[in-house]
Amino acid sequence: MTLDLDGCSDGELAALALGGRQAAYGELMRRHRDAVFRLLRGHTGDADAAVDLTQQGFIAAFAALRSYDGARPFRLWIARIAINKAHDWNRRRAVRRLLTFARPIDEAVGVADPGIPADVQIDDRRALERTMRAIATLPVNLRDVLVLRTIEGMSQAESAAVLAISEKAVETRLYRARAKLMEMLRD
Numbered sequence: 001m002t003l004d005l006d007g008c009s010d011g012e013l014a015a016l017a018l019g020g021r022q023a024a025y026g027e028l029m030r031r032h033r034d035a036v037f038r039l040l041r042g043h044t045g046d047a048d049a050a051v052d053l054t055q056q057g058f059i060a061a062f063a064a065l066r067s068y069d070g071a072r073p074f075r076l077w078i079a080r081i082a083i084n085k086a087h088d089w090n091r092r093r094a095v096r097r098l099l100t101f102a103r104p105i106d107e108a109v110g111v112a113d114p115g116i117p118a119d120v121q122i123d124d125r126r127a128l129e130r131t132m133r134a135i136a137t138l139p140v141n142l143r144d145v146l147v148l149r150t151i152e153g154m155s156q157a158e159s160a161a162v163l164a165i166s167e168k169a170v171e172t173r174l175y176r177a178r179a180k181l182m183e184m185l186r187d
Contacts, residue, residue: 011070045136
């Protein structure tokens with residue numbers, strides 16, 4: 001008899017995974033990998049790094065699955081792990097920049113959509129890249145809140161839980177992050 005994993009809660013999947021059910025690991029990853037990727041893409045401004053960090057985040061999460069409280073949302077738990085991975089990546093990146101003068105390879109340009117004129121696509125892509133670079137340069141406390149609330153669409157309460165701060169602090173940081181981002185993009 002096979003268990004329908006689609007009907008299981010995240011807590012039940014975690015328990016099944018800890019019991020040796022490989023498919024439960026896969027289902028947890030399937031449910032949450034896109035959100036984790038978006039969160040990390042928002043933090044790093046780099047899609048390739050976000051893919052690597054998503055993988056690292058799930059590896060770390062599955063290694064620490066015993067510490068997950070099945071009564072709490074898995075989404076918030078994995079988001080905290082992903083944010084920690086992004087912070088580690090940013091620290092390593094800063095050290096590398098200090099030690100070398102190498103520049104990262106530019107991302108490959110995507111295939112053009114025949115329905116949208118190429119010049120509009122290029123302008124939109126540049127604006128998006130500029131915005132993502134600006135977000136990536138925000139102070140960590142502001143970037144965390146901005147990415148969780150704006151890109152991930154988490155509620156104020158969920159963001160506060162992930163970051164272990166008050167809801168009022170989330171509100172204040174989001175206001176400051178948006179103001180700073182607008183200032184950066186205006187220049």
